[in-house]
Amino acid sequence: MSIPEDYRFTKEHEWVQLDSDQIATVGISDFAQRALGDITYVQLPKEGEEIKKDDPFGVVESVKAVSDLYSPVTGRVVEVNQPLLQAPELVNEDPYHDGWMIKVEVKDPTDVDELMNPTDYVSYVEEDI
Amino acid sequence: MPYRPLTPANEREMLQVIGANSIEDLFASIPPRLREHIAMPLGMDGPTDKQKRGWTEHELRGFFSQLGAKNAHFPEYCHFLGGGIYDNIIPAVVQQLVLRGEFLTCYTPYQPEISQGTLQAIFEFQTMITRLTGMEVANASMYDGATATAEAALMAERIAGKTAGPILLADSLHPDYQNVTQTFLKYHSKPPVSVPFTQQGTLDLEALKQLVIKQNPSALIVGWPNYFGIVESLDEIRLVLPKTCLLIVSITDPSALSLFETPAKLGADIVVGEAHQLGTPMLFGGPHCGFFASKKEFLRQMPGRLAGETTDIRGNRCYALTLSTREQHIRREKATSNICTNQGLIALRTTIYLSLLGKNGFLELGKTNSSLFHYLETELAKMGIKKRFAQSLHYREGVFEVPRLALRFQNAVDRKIVPGIRLAEKVPRFGNRFADSLLIAVHPKHTRRDLDRLVEVLSSDH
Numbered sequence: 001m002s003i004p005e006d007y008r009f010t011k012e013h014e015w016v017q018l019d020s021d022q023i024a025t026v027g028i029s030d031f032a033q034r035a036l037g038d039i040t041y042v043q044l045p046k047e048g049e050e051i052k053k054d055d056p057f058g059v060v061e062s063v064k065a066v067s068d069l070y071s072p073v074t075g076r077v078v079e080v081n082q083p084l085l086q087a088p089e090l091v092n093e094d095p096y097h098d099g100w101m102i103k104v105e106v107k108d109p110t111d112v113d114e115l116m117n118p119t120d121y122v123s124y125v126e127e128d129i
Numbered sequence: 130m131p132y133r134p135l136t137p138a139n140e141r142e143m144l145q146v147i148g149a150n151s152i153e154d155l156f157a158s159i160p161p162r163l164r165e166h167i168a169m170p171l172g173m174d175g176p177t178d179k180q181k182r183g184w185t186e187h188e189l190r191g192f193f194s195q196l197g198a199k200n201a202h203f204p205e206y207c208h209f210l211g212g213g214i215y216d217n218i219i220p221a222v223v224q225q226l227v228l229r230g231e232f233l234t235c236y237t238p239y240q241p242e243i244s245q246g247t248l249q250a251i252f253e254f255q256t257m258i259t260r261l262t263g264m265e266v267a268n269a270s271m272y273d274g275a276t277a278t279a280e281a282a283l284m285a286e287r288i289a290g291k292t293a294g295p296i297l298l299a300d301s302l303h304p305d306y307q308n309v310t311q312t313f314l315k316y317h318s319k320p321p322v323s324v325p326f327t328q329q330g331t332l333d334l335e336a337l338k339q340l341v342i343k344q345n346p347s348a349l350i351v352g353w354p355n356y357f358g359i360v361e362s363l364d365e366i367r368l369v370l371p372k373t374c375l376l377i378v379s380i381t382d383p384s385a386l387s388l389f390e391t392p393a394k395l396g397a398d399i400v401v402g403e404a405h406q407l408g409t410p411m412l413f414g415g416p417h418c419g420f421f422a423s424k425k426e427f428l429r430q431m432p433g434r435l436a437g438e439t440t441d442i443r444g445n446r447c448y449a450l451t452l453s454t455r456e457q458h459i460r461r462e463k464a465t466s467n468i469c470t471n472q473g474l475i476a477l478r479t480t481i482y483l484s485l486l487g488k489n490g491f492l493e494l495g496k497t498n499s500s501l502f503h504y505l506e507t508e509l510a511k512m513g514i515k516k517r518f519a520q521s522l523h524y525r526e527g528v529f530e531v532p533r534l535a536l537r538f539q540n541a542v543d544r545k546i547v548p549g550i551r552l553a554e555k556v557p558r559f560g561n562r563f564a565d566s567l568l569i570a571v572h573p574k575h576t577r578r579d580l581d582r583l584v585e586v587l588s589s590d591h
Contacts, residue, residue, distance in 0.1 A: 041454075043429065046290050059463075066454040068463075 001030045003122075004096060008072070008115035011124070015096065016072040018112050024073050027100040028060065028091065031125050036062035039088045044080045044101055051077060051104065053111050058101065060091070069101065073111040079103040201547075203411075207579050208547035211526045211570020212356070212555070213274065213303050213381040214414060215406040217494075218573050223408050223481045227474055237473035239434070241449040247473065248448035251436040254480045261383060262400040263391025264422035268433035269471035270479075271419030274403025275306045278350060278379040279313035280421065280432045280466055281399045285375045286318055287430045287465065289347030293373065295319040297340055301326040301359070302352035303381050304556045310350065324349065330357040330518030330528070337369050348375040348399075353392065354385055357518055358526030358570070367396030375399060383407060383420075385524050387495030399423045408482025409475050418475035429455060432466030494573060498525035501571040505580045512588035517566060526570040528552065531587050534565040541586045548583055 007015045013032035017025045033039065041061040051057040056068035057077075081100050084090055091099035106112075116124055140152070149155040156164060184192070203216065210216075227233060231246050238244045251269045258267035271277040282296045296314065298307055298321045307323075314321055322344060325333045332351055340346065349370060354360045367376055378392040380402030392400045405417035423431055429452070437451030457464040486494065502525045506516050509529060517528040531537055534551065541548040549569040552559055559566075567587075571580070 041429065046292075049290060049292060056463075061454050066459060 001096065003030075003118040005118065007096070007118055008112050009118070009121035009124075010070060010072045010115055012070045014070060014072050016112060016115065018073075018106065018109060022106045022109055023078065024075065024104045024106045024112070025100050026057075026069075026072060026102050026104060027095055028069065029121070029125075030095045033092050033095045033099070036060065036067065037064045038062055039091045042084045042088045042091065042101065044084070045077050047077055047080055049077045051075065060088075071104070072115060073104055073106045074108060075104040075106040077102050078105050204574075206545045206547050207575075207582070209549045209569045209571065209575075209583060210547055211358070211382075211572075212550045212568055213305065213403060214411050215382060215384070215570065216411055216572040216574055217384075217406045217408075219408055219410065219482065220485050222485065223478055226481050227478055232474065232477055237471060239450050241447065245447060248436045248450070250477050250480055251434075251471065251473070252438060252448050253484075254476045255436060257480060257483050258404075258420045258422050261386045261391070262380075262397075262420075262422045263393030264397070264400050265393075265425040266428050266431070266435075267420060267422040268431055268435050270404070270473075270476040271401070271421050271433055271468060272472060273405075273415055273417045273419045274379065274381055274401065275303070275309040275419075276313075277401035277403075277419030277421050278302075278306045278377070279310040280468070281377045281379070281401045282310050282314060282321070282348065282350060283317065284399060284423075284427070284430050284432060284465065285348030285377060288375065288427055289373065293347035294345035295347070296321040297324050297337070297344070297346045297349040297374075298322070299324050299326070299332050299349065299351040299355065301330060301332060301355035301357060301361075302350060302379060303356045306352070306379055306381070321350075322346070326355075326357075328518075329521045330355070330359050331361055331521055332366055334365065334369055337366070341369065341371060341374060346374050348377050350377040350379055353378045353380055354382055354524050354526065356381075357521075357528050357568070358523050359518060359521040360385065360389055360524055362522075363392060363395035363397060377401065382525070384491075384494050384498060387491045388499060388524065398427070404479045405475065408478035408480075416472065416475055418472040418479055420479075428452065430465055431455065433468045434471050495524075497573045498571060501525070501573070501575055501580065502527070504577070505569070505571055505583070508580065508584045509587065512584060514584075514587060526568065528563075528566050528568050529587075530565050531567050532565060533590060534567060536590060537587050538567070540589075540591070541583070544582075544586055546583060546586055548587060 007017050009015050009029060013029045015027050015029055039060060039062045043059040045051060045057050051071045053071055053074045055071055057071045058069040060067050060069055080102055084101065093099065144151065144155065238247060241248060255267040255269065259265065271280060285296060298310060300323045311321060322340060324340060325336050327333045351361055351366060353363060363378060370376055375398040376396055377399045378397040380400065383402050383404060384406060400422045402420055403417055404420045409417065421431065421433060434450055435452050436448050438446065438448055441447045453459055455465040457467060457469050483491065502523065506527065515530050517530055538548060538551065549567040552563040552566040552568055
C-alpha cells in the first residue's frame with residue numbers, strides 16, 4: 001500500500017499528517033492494522049479534549065489484541081472520525097484515508113519534525129520488527 | 130497427602146527459614162495480654178482437659194450453639210427493618226438446587242470447556258436483570274448494591290471524560306451506598322457533590338438545576354425507591370439533566386420493579402442495585418449480590434464479567450465470557466474495574482428464585498408488599514402516627530413520626546418486635562428534626578396480626 005509522501009510515523013505505528021492550518025490528522029499504519037488483524041472496536045477521545053504527545057489518546061481492539069493509541073502531537077482534538085465507531089473495519093480497509101482517527105489542532109508543529117518519513121518508517125518496520 | 134494446609138513439619142520448616150524458634154517466638158512483639166486471647170480464642174473457658182485434648186465436634190457445636198443463642202434472631206423477633214435488606218419468603222427449592230456440586234464451588238469456574246452450566250446460569254441472570262430494569266445489557270453481577278453503585282460512578286466518569294465535573298449524589302440515596310461511593314471516589318477523582326432532598330423527601334429539583342449549571346456534573350446517582358421508601362419521579366429528574374449528565378439509578382429494593390415503570394423507560398443510563406432479596410436470606414448483610422445494567426452504547430465501559438451466547442464448532446448454542454478486553458487480566462491498570470469475578474452463587478439463587486416466581490409471581494410479590502404497607506400506614510394513622518413525606522409516592526417502606534420513640538422502641542424490643550430503623554441513629558447528620566423518625570418496612574412474611582401488634586406497641590407508652 002502506497003504511503004502519501006507528507007505522512008510522518010511514530011515508533012508505535014501511528015501516522016500523522018499536518019496541513020497548512022496546523023491541523024494534524026492521526027491514524028495507524030498499514031503495518032499496524034495488518035499486525036492487529038480484524039479490528040472490532042476503536043475508542044477515541046471526545047472533541048475538545050486536550051491530548052499530549054506520547055500519551056495514550058484511545059484504544060484499538062482487534063480479534064487478537066487490544067492496544068493503546070499514542071498521540072504523535074500535543075493539542076486539542078477538533079474532530080473525531082465518527083464512522084469508525086460504527087465501522088471499525090475501515091481501519092483495516094483503508095488505514096491511510098477513510099480509516100483516520102482524530103484531527104488535532106497542534107500546539108507545536110515541530111512535534112512532527114522528529115517523526116519518521118515514509119521511507120524511514122518502511123525500513124524501520126523491515127529492520128526492527 | 131495430609132489433607133491439611135499446614136503440618137507440624139511444614140511449620141518447623143517455615144520457622145527455621147524465618148529464624149524463629151517457635152510460634153510464641155514469632156508473635157513475641159504482640160503484648161502478652163493480647164496473646165492470651167490468641168491462645169484462647171472466642172472466649173472459651175480457661176485451661177481445661179478439653180483444651181489439652183482438643184474439642185470434639187459435638188462439644189464444639191454445643192459451644193457455638195450456646196454462643197449463637199445469645200443473639201437476638203429472626204423469626205424469634207418479628208422485625209420491620211428494611212433500609213436495603215429485605216426479608217423475603219424463599220422457596221426451599223432454591224436452597225436445594227444451589228447445593229448441587231456443579232454449582233457449589235468456592236470460586237466461579239468460567240472456562241467454557243467445562244462450565245457451560247455456570248455460564249448459562251450467568252447468561253440467564255443477565256437476561257433477567259435486563260428484563261427487570263428494561264436496560265439493554267447487564268453484567269454477571271457485582272459484590273453488592275453499594276459497590277455496584279460506586280462502580281457505576283467510576284463508569285460515568287470514564288464516559289464523561291476528564292473535562293467533566295463531579296458526580297452528584299442524592300442525599301436521599303441509602304447512606305451506606307453514599308459512604309461506599311465516596312470511599313471509591315476519594316482517591317480516584319473529584320469528591321462527589323450532594324443534592325439535598327425536599328420537605329417531601331424527594332430530590333430537590335431546583336437545587337439540582339443550579340448544580341447542573343455550576344458544576345457540569347458527569348452523572349447523578351439517585352436511589353429508587355430512595356432511602357425513605359419514596360419512588361422518585363425519574364422522568365422529571367431526567368428532564369432537568371443535560372444529555373452529558375448520566376442518570377444512574379441505584380435500586381436497593383428490586384421488588385419495586387414489579388409495579389413501576391422500568392428505569393430504562395424513565396430515562397436511566399445505568400441501573401444498579403442489590404438483588405439479595407430475590408432468593409437469598411438477609412444473612413449478616415452479606416454475602417449479597419449486586420446487579421449492573423446499562424445501555425449498549427456504554428458496553429465497553431462496563432465493569433465486571435459478561436457471559437455471552439455464541440455457537441460452538443458444531444453449530445450448537447453455547448456460552449462464553451465475552452468483551453474481556455475491558456478486564457484486568459488483559460487491560461491491566463487501564464481495566465474498567467478491579468472486579469474479575471462475580472457473585473456466582475448468589476446470582477444463581479436470584480436466577481432460580483425469579484424463575485420460580487415467573488412474571489405473575491413477581492407481580493404478586495410487589496402487590497403483597499404494597500398492600501401490607503398500605504394497611505400498616507392506615508392503621509398507624511388511626512392511632513395518630515403520621516407518615517412523614519406523606520404526599521410522596523411510597524411502595525413498601527416509609528418514615529413514620531412516633532411520639533416518644535426511644536421509649537416505645539424499647540417497649541417493642543422487650544416484646545420481641547424490632548419496629549424499624551431509627552433515622553437519628555443511623556444518619557446522625559439528619560439531626561434533631563429526625564429525632565422521632567422511624568423507617569418502617571413491611572415484608573411478605575408479615576401477617577395482619579404482626580402489623581396489628583406493631584401498631585399497638587408504637588401507639589402506647591406501655
